[in-house]
Amino acid sequence: MPEIRCNPVTDQWVVIAAERAKRPQDFRVPREERKYTACPFCGGHEEETPPEIWAYRTKGTDKNTPGWWVRTVPNKFPALRIEGMLNERSEGVYQAISGIGAHEVIIETPRHQIEFQEHPVEQVEEIIRMWRDRSLDLRRDHRFKYIQIFKNHGLEGGASIEHTHCQIIATPRVPKSVEEEINQGMARHQEETGRCIFCDMVEEERKSGQRLVVESDHFLAFCPWASRFPFEIWIIPRRHQDDFVGISDNEIKSLAWVFRECIQRLTNILDDPPYNMVLHTAPVNSESHPGYHWHIEILPRLTKLAGFEFGTNYYINPTPPEMAAKALREGHQPVVRPH
Amino acid sequence: MPEIRCNPVTDQWVVIAAERAKRPQDFRVPREERKYTACPFCGGHEEETPPEIWAYRTKGTDKNTPGWWVRTVPNKFPALRIEGMLNERSEGVYQAISGIGAHEVIIETPRHQIEFQEHPVEQVEEIIRMWRDRSLDLRRDHRFKYIQIFKNHGLEGGASIEHTHCQIIATPRVPKSVEEEINQGMARHQEETGRCIFCDMVEEERKSGQRLVVESDHFLAFCPWASRFPFEIWIIPRRHQDDFVGISDNEIKSLAWVFRECIQRLTNILDDPPYNMVLHTAPVNSESHPGYHWHIEILPRLTKLAGFEFGTNYYINPTPPEMAAKALREGHQPVVRPH
Numbered sequence: 001m002p003e004i005r006c007n008p009v010t011d012q013w014v015v016i017a018a019e020r021a022k023r024p025q026d027f028r029v030p031r032e033e034r035k036y037t038a039c040p041f042c043g044g045h046e047e048e049t050p051p052e053i054w055a056y057r058t059k060g061t062d063k064n065t066p067g068w069w070v071r072t073v074p075n076k077f078p079a080l081r082i083e084g085m086l087n088e089r090s091e092g093v094y095q096a097i098s099g100i101g102a103h104e105v106i107i108e109t110p111r112h113q114i115e116f117q118e119h120p121v122e123q124v125e126e127i128i129r130m131w132r133d134r135s136l137d138l139r140r141d142h143r144f145k146y147i148q149i150f151k152n153h154g155l156e157g158g159a160s161i162e163h164t165h166c167q168i169i170a171t172p173r174v175p176k177s178v179e180e181e182i183n184q185g186m187a188r189h190q191e192e193t194g195r196c197i198f199c200d201m202v203e204e205e206r207k208s209g210q211r212l213v214v215e216s217d218h219f220l221a222f223c224p225w226a227s228r229f230p231f232e233i234w235i236i237p238r239r240h241q242d243d244f245v246g247i248s249d250n251e252i253k254s255l256a257w258v259f260r261e262c263i264q265r266l267t268n269i270l271d272d273p274p275y276n277m278v279l280h281t282a283p284v285n286s287e288s289h290p291g292y293h294w295h296i297e298i299l300p301r302l303t304k305l306a307g308f309e310f311g312t313n314y315y316i317n318p319t320p321p322e323m324a325a326k327a328l329r330e331g332h333q334p335v336v337r338p339h
Numbered sequence: 340m341p342e343i344r345c346n347p348v349t350d351q352w353v354v355i356a357a358e359r360a361k362r363p364q365d366f367r368v369p370r371e372e373r374k375y376t377a378c379p380f381c382g383g384h385e386e387e388t389p390p391e392i393w394a395y396r397t398k399g400t401d402k403n404t405p406g407w408w409v410r411t412v413p414n415k416f417p418a419l420r421i422e423g424m425l426n427e428r429s430e431g432v433y434q435a436i437s438g439i440g441a442h443e444v445i446i447e448t449p450r451h452q453i454e455f456q457e458h459p460v461e462q463v464e465e466i467i468r469m470w471r472d473r474s475l476d477l478r479r480d481h482r483f484k485y486i487q488i489f490k491n492h493g494l495e496g497g498a499s500i501e502h503t504h505c506q507i508i509a510t511p512r513v514p515k516s517v518e519e520e521i522n523q524g525m526a527r528h529q530e531e532t533g534r535c536i537f538c539d540m541v542e543e544e545r546k547s548g549q550r551l552v553v554e555s556d557h558f559l560a561f562c563p564w565a566s567r568f569p570f571e572i573w574i575i576p577r578r579h580q581d582d583f584v585g586i587s588d589n590e591i592k593s594l595a596w597v598f599r600e601c602i603q604r605l606t607n608i609l610d611d612p613p614y615n616m617v618l619h620t621a622p623v624n625s626e627s628h629p630g631y632h633w634h635i636e637i638l639p640r641l642t643k644l645a646g647f648e649f650g651t652n653y654y655i656n657p658t659p660p661e662m663a664a665k666a667l668r669e670g671h672q673p674v675v676r677p678h
Contacts, residue, residue, distance in 0.1 A: 001423055002438025004511070011515055015418050015438055079354050079647070079655050084340055092543040093528070093536065094564040099341025099354055150646025158645025167646070172343070175651035176350055189432070197432065204431040225433040278650040299649055306497025307489025307506070308418070310638055311617040312514035316418050 004314075007226035008197055009185040010177070014226040015316045022230060022318040024269040024327050027302045031271055032155055034162055036113050040076075041163035043068070043110025050074040053104060054133060056126055069123070070130045071107045072168075078103035079169060086143055086172050102138055102170040106130050109164060115272075116153065116164045117264040124256035127166065131279070132245050132252075134168055139284040144170035146178060146283050149244075154274025156301045166277075174283040181280070182289055190291055198293035199240050211325045214261050218254035221262050223321035223328070230303060230319035231270065231328065233262050235296040242292035244281040255296075262298055265328045274301040343653075346565035347536055348524040349516070353565040354655045361569060361657040363608040363666050366641045370610055371494055373501055375452050380502035382407070382449025389413040392443060393472060395465055408462070409469045410446045411507075417442035418508060425482050425511050441477055441509040445469050448503060454611075455492065455503045456603040463595035466505065470618070471584050471591075473507055478623040483509035485517060485622050488583075493613025495640045505616075513622040520619070521628055529630055537632035538579050550664045553600050557593035560601050562660035562667070569642060569658035570609065570667065572601050574635040581631035583620040594635075601637055604667045613640040 002017045040048035046064045053072045061067025074082075080101025087098045108116065108127050119127070135147045151166040152159040189197035205211055205222045213221040213233055221235045235258055237251065247255070266273060281294040309315055341356045379387035385403045392411045400406025413421075419440025426437045447466050448458065458466070474486045490505040491498040528536035544550055544561045552560040552572055560574045574597055576590065586594070605612060620633040648654055 002417075002419055003435045004419075004438050005433065005435045008432055008434070013512065013515070016435075017418055017438070078341075079356055080341055080343075091564075092547065093347055093539045094344065094543070095347070096342050096344040096355075099343050099356070146651065148647060148650045150650050152645045156643070158643035169647055169651075171651065171653065173352065175653055176352070177650075177652035200432050204433070208431065225430075276646040276649055278646050280650065297649070304495070304497035305644065306491045307615040307617050308487060308508055310615055310636070311487045311489050311516075311619065312485065312508075312510065313516035314510065314514060 005226040007185070007224070008189065008201070009181050011180075011184055012226065012228070013314045014228055015314055016227075016320050017316055017318045018320050021320060021323060023323065024231075027230065027270060027273070032162075032274075038112060039161065039163050041105075041107045041110075041161065041165060042112045046071075049105075050076055054130070054137070056130070066110065068110060070109070070126045072104050072130060072134055073107065075103040075105050075167065080171065082141075097172060100143055100172045102141070102144065102168070104134060104138075104168045106134070106166040106168065107163065108166065112163050114164060115267075116151075117260060117267050119260065121253075121256050121260055124260050125252050128247070128252050128256055128259075131166070131168075132247060135245050135281075135284075138168065138170045141170070142285050143172055145174045145285055146171045147281070148175075149279040149281075151277040153276070154272070154301070156274035157276050159274075174286060178280070178283060182292060186291055186293075196240055196291060196293050198236055198295060202236055202238055210322045213265065213325055213328045214258055216254040216258050218251045219258045221258050223325040225321065227317055227319075227321040227324065228315040229299045229301065230317060231266060231273070231300045231324045232317075232321070233266070233298040233328070235259060235262065235298070237294065240293055242282040242289050242294065243284075244279060244294040259296065262328075266298070266300060269327050269330075270300065270302070275299060276301065344565040346524070346563070347528065347540070348520050350519075350523055351565065351567070352653045353567055354653055355566075355659050356655055356657045357659050360659060360662060362662065363570075366569065366609060366612070371501075371613075377451060378500065378502050380444075380446045380449075380500065380504060381451045385410075388444075389415055393469070393476070395469070405449065407449060409448070409465045411443050411469060411473055412446065414442040414444050414506065419510065421480075436511060439482055439511045441480070441483065441507070443473060443477075443507045445473070445505040445507065446502065447505065451502050453503060454606075455490075456599060456606050458599060460592075460595050460599055463599050464591050467586070467591050467595055467598075470505070470507070471586060474584050474620075474623075477507065477509045480509070481624050482511055483623065484513045484625055485510045486620070487514075488618040488620075490616035492615070493611070493640070495613035496615050498613075513625060517619070517622060521631060525630055525632075535579055535630060535632050537575055537634060541575055541577055549661045552604065552664055552667045553597055555593040555597050557590045558597045560597050562664040564660065566656055566658075566660040566663065567654040568638045568640065569656060570605060570612070570639045570663045571656075571660070572605070572637040572667070574598060574601065574637070576633065579632055581621040581628050581633065582623075583618060583633040598635065601667075605637070605639060608666050608669075609639065609641070614638060615640065 055068040055071040057068035211222045276299045282289040282292040394407040394410040396407035615638045621628040621631040
C-alpha cells in the first residue's frame with residue numbers, strides 16, 4: 001500500500017510508492033560523458049570569465065591570474081542584475097519588480113578533471129568558507145533579502161558547465177517558500193511544543209536510526225521522512241542556529257566531511273547521478289528569525305516532475321527513504337567522526 | 340534588465356530574463372524518435388491493460404474488445420490505490436496517511452500512430468467528455484477530495500508510454516497548492532475588488548492582446564503574465580464557473596478546438612516539444628468554492644528546474660510571454676471561432 005507522507009516543515013505531501021519500490025540498481029541514468037577539455041573556469045583561463053569578485057589565492061599572485069584555489073566571479077549570464085534601482089510597476093491586475101539581485105559563480109577548483117567528491121576534505125572546507133564570505137559580503141547590499149546558495153550537477157540537474165562549481169543568487173524579496181517554512185510548519189511546532197521542528201527531527205532521526213546516513217559531532221545526514229526525490233538527503237546542524245554564516249570553523253570541518261561523504265555515497269551507489277544541492281537559511285536584511293534552523297538539502301534528479309506534480313504539488317517518490325538510507329549506509333557503516 | 344513578475348493567483352515569482360530572451364528557434368530539444376510499434380494501449384490489445392472502467396464504443400461491442408474510440412483503464416502501476424481504508428499514522432514528529440486514491444489512464448485513440456494534435460476536433464471533444472464522465476463518477480467516492488486531470492507528453496514531460504493518453508489521479512486530501520490558489524490570490528482579489536481574478540485576467544488579456552494566442556466564443560488562450568515556462572499557455576473559460584464538470588456541450592466543442600489549436604501551434608513552432616497539461620478545478624466532496632474559476636495550464640518542458648528553483652520556488656523563464664504569444668500567433672492570425 002502506498003503511503004502519503006507530510007513534510008512537517010513545508011506541509012508538502014509526498015506519495016511514497018513503496019510497491020514499485022526502486023532500489024539503486026533500478027535507476028538507469030545514462031552516465032554523462034565528460035569532455036575534460038579546458039574551459040573558462042580552468043586555471044590559466046581567468047581572463048575568460050567576468051572579473052574576479054573574491055578568491056583564495058597564494059600570496060603575491062594577482063587577481064584574475066593563476067594561483068587561486070577557490071574563485072568567485074559574476075555569472076556571465078546573470079538571472080538577476082546588480083545594477084539599477086528596485087522599481088515596482090503594475091500592468092492591469094498584474095505586478096512586477098525590476099530584476100535586481102546578484103548572481104555569482106563559485107569555482108571550486110582550478111582543475112577541470114576534479115569532481116566534487118574527489119576534493120580533499122580541506123578543499124570542501126574552503127568552498128564552505130567561500131559560501132560564508134560571499135553571503136556576508138552580499139548582505140551588505142540592503143536591497144537583498146535572501147541569499148540562495150546552491151549547486152547543480154549533471155545535465156538533468158540543470159548544470160550547463162561541467163567544471164565543478166556552486167552558485168549564489170541574492171534576491172530582492174524573501175522567497176515565498178522560505179516564508180512558508182518559517183510561518184507554517186516551524187511556527188506551528190514552536191507554538192504546540194515550544195521547540196524547533198528541526199531540533200526535534202535531529203533527535204527523532206538519531207533515535208530511530210532507520211533514515212540515518214552519516215553523522216559527525218556537529219551534523220546529521222539523513223533521508224527525510226517525506227523525501228520528494230529518491231535518495232534525497234538533508235544535512236542538519238545539531239546546534240540550533242538560524243543563519244548559516246554563524247557556522248564556526250570547527251563546524252565547517254565537520255560539515256565538509258559529512259557533505260563530501262554524502263556525495264561520495266550517492267556517486268558510489270548511483271553511478272554519478274545528477275543532483276541539486278540547496279542551502280536553506282534565514283532571510284537577511286529583514287526582521288530576525290531566531291526560530292529558523294539552517295540546513296542543506298541534496299536532491300538527486302532521477303525522476304521526472306510531470307503533470308501530477310505541477311497540478312497538485314504532491315511529489316511521487318518510488319524509493320522509501322528508509323530503503324534509500326539503508327543503501328547509503330551499506331558498505332559504509334554509519335560513521336561517527338571525532339570532530 | 341530582467342523583471343520579476345508575480346503570479347496574481349499563487350503569488351509565485353518568476354524571473355523573466357528578457358536579456359537572454361530565447362525565441363522558438365533557440366530551443367534545441369532533440370526530437371524524440373517514435374517507435375510506432377503496437378502497445379497495450381492499441382486497439383486489439385485490450386486484454387493487455389487492467390480491465391476497462393469506461394469506454395465510448397460502437398453499440399454491440401463488448402468491454403475489453405475493439406470497437407472503442409476513447410477508453411479508460413486503471414493505471415497498471417498506480418501511484419494511489421482505490422482499495423483499503425483511509426488511515427492516519429504518526430511516527431515521532433511525522434505524519435502519514437494511507438495512499439488511498441484512484442489512478443486512471445484515458446487512452447485517447449486506439450491508433451498508436453496518431454498524435455494529440457492530429458486528432459479530428461470531434462475526437463478531442465470526446466476526450467474532454469471522458470474527463471467529465473470520469474470526474475463525475477470518481478467523486479461519488481466520498482473519500483476523494485480532489486480530482487487531478489493531466490497529460491504528460493514526451494520523455495522530458497514524464498511520459499513513459501508514447502501512445503497518446505491522459506491521466507486522472509483522485510487524492511484523499513485537497514492539495515495545498517489548490518488551497519493556496521483559493522485562499523491567497525483569489526480570496527485577496529475578491530476582497531479588494533469584489534471580482535474574480537480569473538474573470539479580470541480574461542478581460543485584461545483581451546484588452547491588451549499582447550499575450551493572446553487564440554480565442555473562441557467560450558475560451559481564451561494566452562501566455563500568462565508570470566509564465567514559469569517558455570511558451571506556457573493558459574486556457575480560461577470566459578464564463579465564471581468553479582467546477583470543470585459544469586462545462587456545457589457547446590463549451591466542450593469550443594474548448595476542443597482551442598486546446599487542439601494550442602498544441603498544434605506549439606508543435607509547429609517548437610517541433611513537437613515535451614509538455615504537461617494540467618486541469619485546475621475546484622475541490623470535490625468538501626465545502627463549495629463558488630469563487631474558483633477552472634482553467635487549463637499547458638507547460639512546455641524546454642528548461643530544467645534546478646537548485647535555484649528548488650531553493651526559492653522562483654522560476655527563471657528566458658522567453659517573455661509577450662514574445663512567446665507573438666510567435667504562437669504568427670502564421671496563424673488570432674482567430675475568432677463561431678462556436
